Amino acid sequence: MRDVAIASFAQTKYVRNQVELTEVDMIIPVIGDAISRSGIPKSEIGFYCHGSSDYMAGQSFAFVGAVDALGAFPPIAESHVEMDGAWALYEAWVKIQCGEVDSALVFGFGRASMGKLRETMNLQLDPYTLGPLGIDSISLAALQARALIDAGKTSERQMAEIAIRNRRVAKDNPNAQVTGDFEVEKLLAEPTIVSPLRKHDCPPISDGISAVVLAAGNHIGRGESKPVFIRGIDHRLDSHQLGGRDLTRSPSTKLAGERAGVHDGPVEFAELHAPFSHQEVILREALGLGDEVVINPSGGALAANPMMTAGLTRIGEAATHIAAGKAGRGVAHATSGPCLQQNLICVLEGE
Amino acid sequence: MSDKEPVKSIITPTRTEYTYTPGPSAQRSLRALARGKLVGEICPSCNQVYYPPSGACARCGVATRDEVEVADKGTVTTYAIVRVPSENIDLELPYCTAHILLDGADIPFFGLIQECEWDAVRIGMRVEAVWKPESEWGLNAENIRYFRPTGEPDVPFEQFKEHL
Amino acid sequence: MPERCAVIGVGQTHHTAKRIDVSQAGLLREAALRALEDAGCQWSDIDAVVIGKAPDMFEGVMMPELFLAEALGCVGKPMFRVHTAGSVGGTTAIVASQLVKSGVHGRVLTVAYEKQSESNAMWALSIKIPFRQAIVAGAGGYFAPLIRGYMQRSKAPEDVGIRVALKDRQNALKNPYAHLKFPDIDFDQVANSPMLWDPIRYLETCPSSDGACALVIADEKHAAKAPKQPAWIQATAMRSEPTQFAGRDTVNPQASRDAADELWKKAEITNPREEIDCCEIYVPFSWFEPMWMESLRFAEEGSGWKMTYEGATALDGDLPVNMSGGVLSSNPIGASGMLRFAEAANQVRGEAGEHQVPGAKRALGHAYGGGSQFFSMWVVAQDPL
The missing domain is CATH 2.40.50 (OB fold (Dihydrolipoamide Acetyltransferase, E2P))
Known part of the structure; x- marks a missing residue:
């Protein structure tokens, strides 16, 4: 496999409701920032790929508008996935492995504020058997959290502590949306939204965009920050039918982690895309991450959860952490689907 | 199997509501339209005039801002x-x-x-x-x-x- | 070194207005099982699955691949979803081929589909955005002015579109999977069919269909063991440009010309008209045949219509186009691009049945989407490059 590096990362500040700007208004500065930091002239970017969802934007073919932000003339080699931007990165990585291009811009965007997220996510379920039940995204996560508690793998207290840690470290993340110092007892005294989940166990609803430039060959090392190499990347999927799997485990994360070579070297930290507090417990177990592994130096998805790009943001944040010299090797994770159905693992390492 | 008719389809009505954002350029243009004027915007890079303005010149991938009235x-x-x-x-x-x-x-x-x-x-x-x-x-x-x-x-x- | 890769299995469903006898999963499995059988493969032989379809609102399910994964044997495997508007079936096949070409996987199943009968595509395409004027009547309303622009530029005779439609509808009679079949179709029937979006007549228009298409793409090692002739993927190309910008040539978009130029270069083709034996291209409205013939460099600008007129694009012409009956005869939107790619593959495999072009060794598969802005194409052949 060719060496592929993350050359740059850029993102918006994540907010509850970006009502001022269109998606194109939001995308232009972020990709401009990512390209300029990469040190690769725009005319030399070989491939573009982004992730977004029509159902987030409330419009068929919503992704088409994003092309308006790219300055796509002369025409560009470009693709789109109806997935988190992390999978757009995967497609670009494959393209680079084919030897067809040496650089790529990938991004993801979502504006969950446009619709009613809990209801929108219901439309992601099997339309014959699950969707008509009317179950929403928080209720699904609550089923999983309950199963995990009943299995003795976590507790409401531990979940609150996870939320507290993520939002505390997020104080150092200027783009995070929910940050601060919280006390366990006070949080546990709050009512549940859907038992056993309380507000602090759930991610915020976030509007935002993030972008990554990938570099290979001669493009490596042209950027502002040190290149961070993708040492392994893989993604796997579990059954969609919640009754068809053990919700307390994530076999797809485990398998993707093995295939990506998570433990081929020391894991110093991990950026886990765990929108709900209890999911961090499941992911840690699946990846075999011990107590010595720092989890979510950025504050993770509990601090900001931009739909369709929260996974790509984990990869970008992990690369930034390594490029800044704060760690040498780490793992980034992205998820999609109800209760961690689909998972991507990306192992990153500095020079 | 019973001799009943098979279930061939079910109907699940769904309803979702969205709030759309026109963005600053379209807002300016809509306000002008309410005064009876057609106001487009110029691309700072290629100097082409867009009407109606979307906020960007898609050719150049840059934001448009300077307004210009068109006939x-x-x-x-x-x-x-x-x-x-x-x-x-x-x-x-x-x-x-x-x-x-x-x-x-x-x-x-x-x-x-x-x-x-x-x-x-x-x-x-x-x-x-x-x-x-x-x-x-x-x-x-x-x-x-x-x-x-x-x-x-x-x-x-x-x-x-x-x-x- | 990139791996050589080939299509070793092709499958599709019968395309029809409403497939109420199967679920979405059933529809996909029908195409997938046929492709697996054609490739001599089992589900367990497949390393990864790539799914493509057009907008989610056409079926009313957000990211439906998540619930379809199990029916396609994806549990524990990588599953990927592509959406690039009408070109998606083609782009999906290209993405799948790159999973093999890159050496990441040995055998990949790719499936593209649309099952519009489960939602309301007309509704999905006509969501009213409050501050925008809604006067463009669907795809026909969008493309009709572009076709008129071509007619004006090329000075083509007015019946070119009728002749294309007649040819494609006659070809469809030889395709057991085609949706629209008019057994006694003739020139007058097409000419006298109602104008929908003048200059586009009813019989010059594609239907909307339920249907799916699947391919198994394999590396050299696995292709060598395939039971049938593989279709070697010699080159692929993709290009995009924005829907609207000042100075855009919407009739013959540069993205189309650039993609074609890259494709021919990669396939080491200098004279496509001589070196390609047949083409299956994306023609949702009949006039797009001459338009794309020019854009793809098979004809000089302004003279693509002569190929149609002279019969060059007929099944027995020197460059048969849309042997299967094309998009005019079957249009499960998300799968339509892959059906083009699949037909090209089947032609060079000698598996095209009654609409086989004798001796076809090298073929073009082509798809486009959006406002004539997303293009994907491949060249497949009996031998690797």
Whole structure:
């Protein structure tokens, strides 16, 4: 496999409701920032790929508008996935492995504020058997959290502590949306939204965009920050039918982690895309991450959860952490689907 | 298996609501439209004038900002006569949609042509906007009801064939 | 070194207005199982699955691949979803081929589909955005002015579109999977069919269909063991440009010309008209045949219509186009691009049945989407490059 590096990362500040700007208004500065930091002239970017969802934007073919932000003339080699931007990165990585291009811009965007997220996510379920039940995204996560508690793998207290840690470290993340110092007892005294989940166990609803430039060959090392190499990347999927799997485990994360070579070297930290507090417990177990592994130096998805790009943001944040010299090797994770159905693992390492 | 009819389909009605954001450029343009003006925006990179403005020059991938007024008159660069109903369109059939290159703009936009026989519509025809009464103007593209022929001589195809 | 890769299995469903006898999963499995059988493969032989379809609102399910994964044997495997508007079926096949070409996987199943009968595509395409004027009547309303622009530029005779439609509808009679079949179709029937979006007539228009298409793409090692002739993927190309910008040539978009130029270069083709034996291209409205013939460099600008007129694009012409009956005869939107790619593959495999072009060794598969702005194409052949 060719060496592929993350050359740059850029993102918006994540907010509850970006009502001022269109998606194109939001995308232009972020990709401009990512390209300029990469040190690769725009005319030399070989491939573009982004992730977004029509159902987030409330419009068929919503992704088409994003092309308006790219300055796509002369025409560009470009693709789109109806997935988190992390999978757009995967497609670009494959393209680079084919030897067809040496650089790529990938991004993801979502504006969950446009619709009613809990209801929108219901439309992601099997339309014959699950969707008509009317179950929403928080209720699904609550089923999983309950199963995990009943299995003795976590507790409401531990979940609150996870939320507290993520939002505390997020104080150092200027783009995070929910940050601060919280006390366990006070949080546990709050009512549940859907038992056993309380507000602090759930991610915020976030509007935002993030972008990554990938570099290979001669493009490596042209950027502002040190290149961070993708040492392994893989993604796997579990059954969609919640009754068809053990919700307390994530076999797809485990398998993707093995295939990506998570433990081929020391894991110093991990950026886990765990929108709900209890999911961090499941992911840690699946990846075999011990107590010595720092989890979510950025504050993770509990601090900001931009739909369709929260996974790509984990990869970008992990690369930034390594490029800044704060760690040498780490793992980034992205998820999609109800209760961690689909998972991507990306192992990153500095020079 | 029973002898009952198989279940071949179920209907699940869904309803989702969205709030759309026009963005700063479209807002400026809509406010101008409510004053009876067509205001486009210029690309700072290629100097082309966009109407209606979307906030970006898609050719260059840069934001547009400087406003410029364009005429409510223009040239039909191509057109279609629609004779089939469409769920979202409340117009009497048939009707004519045209690409209209407004004087002062560098990109045609979709407009309706009326007050004209269908077989008289032609490429190169000059047209002008017919507005609703001023009392009915709002923050809406529908302030212009349609375009109609001006009677001016046609513009030769060569002059706008790059703007179809 | 990039791996050589080939299509070793092709499958599709019968395309029809409403497939109420199967679920979405059933529809996909029908195409997938046929492709697996054609490739001599089992589900367990497949390393990854790539799914493509057009907008989610056409079926009313957000990211439906998540619930379809199990029916396609994806559990524990990588599953990927592509959406690039009408070109998606082609792009999906390209993405799948790159998973093999890159050496990441040995055998990949790719499936593209649309099952519009489960939602309301007309509704999905006509969601009213409050501050925008809604006067464009669907795809026909969008493309009709572009076709008129081509007619004006090329000075083509007015019956070119009728001749294309007649040819494609006659070809469809030889395709057991085609949706629209008019057994006694003739010139007058097409000419006298109602104008929908003048200059586009009813019989010059594609239907909307339920249907799916699947391919198995394999590396050299696995292709060598395939039971049938593989279709070697010699080159792929993709290009995009924005829907609207000042100076855009919407009739013959540069993205189309650039993609074609890259494709021919990669396939080491200098004279496509001589070196390609047949083409299956995306023609949702009949006039797009001459338009794309020019854009793809098979004809000089302004003279693509002569190929149609002279019969060059007929099944027995020197460059047969849309042997299967094309998009005009079957249009499950998300799968339509892959059906083009699949037909090209089947032609060079000698598996095209009654609409086989004798001796076809090298073929073009082509798809486009959006406002004539997304293009994907491939060249497949009996031998690797």
